[in-house]
Amino acid sequence: MSKRPLKVALLGCGVVGSEVARLMTTTADDLAARVGAPLELAGIAVRRPNRARDLPVDPALFTTDALSLATRPDVDVVIEVIGGIEPARTLLLAALANGASVVTANKALLAEDGATLHAAAEKHGADLYYEAAVAGAIPLLRPLRESLVGDKVKRVLGIVNGTTNFILDRMDSTGAGFADALDEATALGYAEADPTADIEGFDAAAKAAILAGLAFHTKVTAADVYREGITEVTAADVASAREMNSVVKLLAICELDPVGESVTARVHPAMLPRSHPLAGVREAYNAVFVESEAAGRLMFYGPGAGGAPTASAVLGDLVAVCRNKVNGGRAPAVTSYADLRVGGMGEARTRYHISLDVDDKAGVLAQVALVFADHEVSIQTVRQSGRGDDARLVIATHVATDAALAATVESLRALDTVRAVASVMRVEGE
Amino acid sequence: MSKRPLKVALLGCGVVGSEVARLMTTTADDLAARVGAPLELAGIAVRRPNRARDLPVDPALFTTDALSLATRPDVDVVIEVIGGIEPARTLLLAALANGASVVTANKALLAEDGATLHAAAEKHGADLYYEAAVAGAIPLLRPLRESLVGDKVKRVLGIVNGTTNFILDRMDSTGAGFADALDEATALGYAEADPTADIEGFDAAAKAAILAGLAFHTKVTAADVYREGITEVTAADVASAREMNSVVKLLAICELDPVGESVTARVHPAMLPRSHPLAGVREAYNAVFVESEAAGRLMFYGPGAGGAPTASAVLGDLVAVCRNKVNGGRAPAVTSYADLRVGGMGEARTRYHISLDVDDKAGVLAQVALVFADHEVSIQTVRQSGRGDDARLVIATHVATDAALAATVESLRALDTVRAVASVMRVEGE
Ligand SMILES: NC(=O)c1ccc[n+]([C@@H]2O[C@H](COP(=O)([O-])OP(=O)(O)OC[C@H]3O[C@@H](n4cnc5c(N)ncnc54)[C@H](OP(=O)(O)O)[C@@H]3O)[C@@H](O)[C@H]2O)c1
Ligand SMILES: NC(=O)c1ccc[n+]([C@@H]2O[C@H](COP(=O)([O-])OP(=O)(O)OC[C@H]3O[C@@H](n4cnc5c(N)ncnc54)[C@H](OP(=O)(O)O)[C@@H]3O)[C@@H](O)[C@H]2O)c1
Numbered sequence: 001m002s003k004r005p006l007k008v009a010l011l012g013c014g015v016v017g018s019e020v021a022r023l024m025t026t027t028a029d030d031l032a033a034r035v036g037a038p039l040e041l042a043g044i045a046v047r048r049p050n051r052a053r054d055l056p057v058d059p060a061l062f063t064t065d066a067l068s069l070a071t072r073p074d075v076d077v078v079i080e081v082i083g084g085i086e087p088a089r090t091l092l093l094a095a096l097a098n099g100a101s102v103v104t105a106n107k108a109l110l111a112e113d114g115a116t117l118h119a120a121a122e123k124h125g126a127d128l129y130y131e132a133a134v135a136g137a138i139p140l141l142r143p144l145r146e147s148l149v150g151d152k153v154k155r156v157l158g159i160v161n162g163t164t165n166f167i168l169d170r171m172d173s174t175g176a177g178f179a180d181a182l183d184e185a186t187a188l189g190y191a192e193a194d195p196t197a198d199i200e201g202f203d204a205a206a207k208a209a210i211l212a213g214l215a216f217h218t219k220v221t222a223a224d225v226y227r228e229g230i231t232e233v234t235a236a237d238v239a240s241a242r243e244m245n246s247v248v249k250l251l252a253i254c255e256l257d258p259v260g261e262s263v264t265a266r267v268h269p270a271m272l273p274r275s276h277p278l279a280g281v282r283e284a285y286n287a288v289f290v291e292s293e294a295a296g297r298l299m300f301y302g303p304g305a306g307g308a309p310t311a312s313a314v315l316g317d318l319v320a321v322c323r324n325k326v327n328g329g330r331a332p333a334v335t336s337y338a339d340l341r342v343g344g345m346g347e348a349r350t351r352y353h354i355s356l357d358v359d360d361k362a363g364v365l366a367q368v369a370l371v372f373a374d375h376e377v378s379i380q381t382v383r384q385s386g387r388g389d390d391a392r393l394v395i396a397t398h399v400a401t402d403a404a405l406a407a408t409v410e411s412l413r414a415l416d417t418v419r420a421v422a423s424v425m426r427v428e429g430e
Numbered sequence: 431m432s433k434r435p436l437k438v439a440l441l442g443c444g445v446v447g448s449e450v451a452r453l454m455t456t457t458a459d460d461l462a463a464r465v466g467a468p469l470e471l472a473g474i475a476v477r478r479p480n481r482a483r484d485l486p487v488d489p490a491l492f493t494t495d496a497l498s499l500a501t502r503p504d505v506d507v508v509i510e511v512i513g514g515i516e517p518a519r520t521l522l523l524a525a526l527a528n529g530a531s532v533v534t535a536n537k538a539l540l541a542e543d544g545a546t547l548h549a550a551a552e553k554h555g556a557d558l559y560y561e562a563a564v565a566g567a568i569p570l571l572r573p574l575r576e577s578l579v580g581d582k583v584k585r586v587l588g589i590v591n592g593t594t595n596f597i598l599d600r601m602d603s604t605g606a607g608f609a610d611a612l613d614e615a616t617a618l619g620y621a622e623a624d625p626t627a628d629i630e631g632f633d634a635a636a637k638a639a640i641l642a643g644l645a646f647h648t649k650v651t652a653a654d655v656y657r658e659g660i661t662e663v664t665a666a667d668v669a670s671a672r673e674m675n676s677v678v679k680l681l682a683i684c685e686l687d688p689v690g691e692s693v694t695a696r697v698h699p700a701m702l703p704r705s706h707p708l709a710g711v712r713e714a715y716n717a718v719f720v721e722s723e724a725a726g727r728l729m730f731y732g733p734g735a736g737g738a739p740t741a742s743a744v745l746g747d748l749v750a751v752c753r754n755k756v757n758g759g760r761a762p763a764v765t766s767y768a769d770l771r772v773g774g775m776g777e778a779r780t781r782y783h784i785s786l787d788v789d790d791k792a793g794v795l796a797q798v799a800l801v802f803a804d805h806e807v808s809i810q811t812v813r814q815s816g817r818g819d820d821a822r823l824v825i826a827t828h829v830a831t832d833a834a835l836a837a838t839v840e841s842l843r844a845l846d847t848v849r850a851v852a853s854v855m856r857v858e859g860e
Contacts, residue, residue: 023724027580033767034579131577137725139573147561147569147746149464150457277731280710287729294453294742295567299717301707301729312724316577329757337463 003037006322009075009100011045011066011091012082016105016132018055019311020079024318025056031315035322043069045082070095076325079314080104085112096120096128101321103314105132111206111222114213118334127324127331129317134207135160135286137309138302139316144214144290145334152293153215156254157428160207162284162304163198164230164250166190168238168269169282172247177235190284200229201250204267208252211288212265215254217338220265226345228268237269237423240355240394246271247279251428255348262341264348268426271353276429289429346403351380351430353396355422356412360391364417368393371415375408376400390419396427433467436752439505439530441475441496441521442512446535446562448485449741450509454748455486461745465752473499475512500525506755509744510534515542526550526558531751533744535562541636541652544643548764557754557761559747564637565590565716567739568732569746574644574720575764582723583645586684587858590637592714592734593628594660594680596620598668598699599712602677607665620714630659631697634682641718642684642695647768650684650695656775658698667699667853670785670824676701677709681858685778692771694778698856701783706859719859776833781810781860783826785852786842790821794847798823801845805838806830820849826857 032038045066070078070091078095082088088109092102110133121128131141159165170181185191197203205225212220230250241248249272254265272279277299281287286304291297303309324330358364372379378398385392412418462468475496500508500521508525512518518539522532551558561571589595600611615621627633635655642650660680671678679702684695702709707729711717716734721727733739788794802809808828815822842848
């Protein structure tokens with residue numbers, strides 16, 4: 001191997017970064033063979049350079065001056081695993097302007113401002129890869145970017161947040177309520193001290209924006225994504241899903257409308273039939289289900305987080321961008337050439353599962369059915385069960401826009417004979 | 431786009447080839463945008479050039495002279511979807527010698543003689559891609575080749591034959607026997623008129639060889655793969671798996687031994703706990719489960735066959751090799767640098783689930799247990815149930831070599847008190 005070494009700057013050396021540094025060292029020969037040139041760590045930027053770190057790297061590599069490292073003229077590739085919007089964005093734009101290729105795991109930044117990064121990469125002829133940003137270790141973005149070209153993605157359904165999947169899985173398997181399941185997740189290290197980003201769906205929404213952008217070649221940001229977390233999901237919701245042979249999952253859903261003119265992206269809890277491949281995704285695992293015109297229904301499954309799994313995805317990207325450096329090529333640019341309109345939640349097409357407590361008297365069902373008809377929402381099944389002087393109606397609808405479904409629920413609440421809307425949950429994955 | 435068009439020769443225009451030709455035509459603009467140059471069909475080789483084909487391509491493109499087409503000096507890429515060993519091998523070696531890159535879906539050829547093709551590609555600086563050869567539409571080989579670099583694969587477990595998965599799924603869900611389930615598969619078009627290649631495991635064994643080669647960087651051919659089909663799987667086997675909360679699946683299993691010095695590849699029916707991600711793979715779907723050191727447990731799921739899904743995988747490869755042609759790069763070569771020893775079935779480490787009909791008298795269990803101990807096979811659970819004057823012993827072992835397990839079964843057969851070995855099935859996916 002006579003090629004000059006490629007110099008790699010590592011920005012961040014926490015959970016993910018330390019595993020990247022370790023793997024780059026322990027698998028150096030393998031990486032060199034794959035890339036066609038040896039890789040050399042040019043430096044490692046951190047906040048606390050003198051912190052004890054049990055890593056097989058030269059301590060002299062650590063620096064607090066991330067900007068100087070990212071723009072060093074001899075650096076070929078910059079790996080960013082600091083996280084957050086700033087200083088990450090400034091560092092990466094400077095690195096790209098300098099001609100370095102970038103590998104990052106930063107979902108927050110990509111979801112907020114991916115288009116600026118992509119434009120900078122394009123302008124400076126550099127690569128920008130971020131496999132680790134969605135669903136950790138799972139090779140997913142590269143297949144979307146490269147293997148499904150020439151195919152047309154119609155829908156992406158993802159379990160992209162391990163914390164919430166762990167909580168919902170516990171609620172399903174033990175009957176626990178949300179609070180108890182969250183406590184268990186925290187005790188086991190699956191939830192952070194402040195779990196807001198996970199349980200309120202912010203993390204999943206960032207990933208939904210990234211997935212929608214790649215799947216539909218359209219600029220989608222986190223702000224475009226409708227978001228509902230899992231804090232309102234009750235043990236009763238999970239039990240009633242169970243009765244329907246379904247599970248409750250927090251899904252990131254990116255869809256092309258039936259005529260192919262607009263896309264929607266949303267994150268919310270939904271009932272999924274147990275026969276759906278995503279229903280079997282347990283514990284903190286992630287999985288992304290893709291429906292495309294030619295390839296059909298694909299699913300990618302694996303760990304969504306963790307130092308080593310995420311580092312494995314970073315290394316896959318590193319090899320790709322380094323190979324391009326050696327060969328002089330570039331990855332297919334991620335473009336938003338389709339430039340579809342991004343629709344709001346009201347346009348999303350879904351189904352509702354509604355439980356109503358109603359007066360147990362003649363004519364109530366007819367009255368309820370009329371409300372659905374008024375909103376042009378068609379009912380798939382109704383189950384009625386008497387319970388003392390009131391009755392429970394459990395209604396599953398056919399597909400309609402979320403706006404029509406939500407309006408139906410509002411009108412039902414206004415009916416005198418409806419004592420309470422006991423639960424409303426969307427249903428996906430027919 | 432000022433680049434000269436890339437010329438693509440299509441060899442074969444059957445189930446897969448006709449969808450390739452269709453997609454190349456209908457998505458021409460997208461493909462050109464991804465590749466950076468337009469693609470042009472240079473010709474289509476078939477056996478019957480005058481057969482009516484409902485395709486949006488110029489009829490003058492059809493030819494029976496596949497060799498001339500494959501070696502035309504202006505052809506950049508050759509797609510082979512004829513199948514079988516010859517003339518496919520001769521055609522592809524000629525194309526590679528001519529400097530053309532190759533995309534093929536031909537599992538039989540790759541499993542028999544992949545090393546020769548890889549060596550020719552290497553020698554002539556050409557690309558050789560074959561995503562469609564294993565698990566049809568599922569982007570799987572590229573992640574193994576490219577995303578998991580720098581990681582170490584330890585085990586691959588795959589459901590890689592749709593026909594047998596359909597049959598076993600039916601046996602599980604309806605209680606049908608093998609013959610009835612096969613009839614149903616044939617009636618529905620999931621099994622061919624001569625189903626031998628599928629039900630005897632030949633098709634899965636070819637794919638196991640390809641997977642093992644890629645996962646372990648070692649030359650593995652179909653002849654190295656231990657093979658058992660599903661024709662001996664009975665309704666009773668499936669029912670007894672069901673009792674253990676397991677399913678029977680035909681698995682392709684490629685494993686590195688615990689010290690990392692040798693690999694084994696095998697195809698056989700096995701019991702898999704229902705909680706395993708592969709257990710939920712229904713109907714004719716395929717899925718491949720990969721265990722690696724850093725990334726952990728990944729699964730790739732999707733349609734394993736069909737014209738459009740397979741063509742989608744071919745097109746993903748086509749874009750990759752065309753981009754390399756445009757940029758002057760090459761894909762990471764598939765090498766067998768690790769060159770591990772390929773072990774026989776006796777070395778494979780597995781577990782057995784054994785049902786014995788024994789005399790219902792004192793001391794029988796002790797006698798049976800002694801046989802296991804003699805072969806150093808450790809028992810995990812025993813369930814004993816009396817039935818008239820005999821008893822049924824159902825035994826699950828811990829992990830041992832297949833040689834030790836098989837020898838144990840032989841010794842059990844020789845015991846006077848064992849009336850019959852009612853069933854033996856391997857257990858995977860702890
Ligand atoms: N953890 C996962 O499982 C996972 C999975 C997928 C994606 N990701 C993404 O990967 C990225 C990193 O996550 P992580 O869990 O590894 O984070 P982390 O453990 O908090 O590590 C952050 C690292 O960045 C360094 N750092 C912070 N501010 C800095 C600054 N201004 N200049 C230089 N260095 C700075 C820290 O230095 P000190 O070491 O001195 O504190 C630390 O090494 C995030 O974008 C995250 O979303 C993580
Ligand atoms: N079908 C699937 O779902 C699937 C899935 C994965 C992989 N594959 C693989 O894809 C390949 C093609 O499968 P397929 O199902 O498309 O096969 P197929 O329908 O039998 O088509 C074979 C094609 O090759 C042509 N052909 C046969 N011998 C030829 C020769 N000597 N010279 C030129 N052309 C010749 C045939 O010509 P005529 O049209 O004139 O008969 C036909 O167009 C195989 O390697 C298969 O293993 C198939």
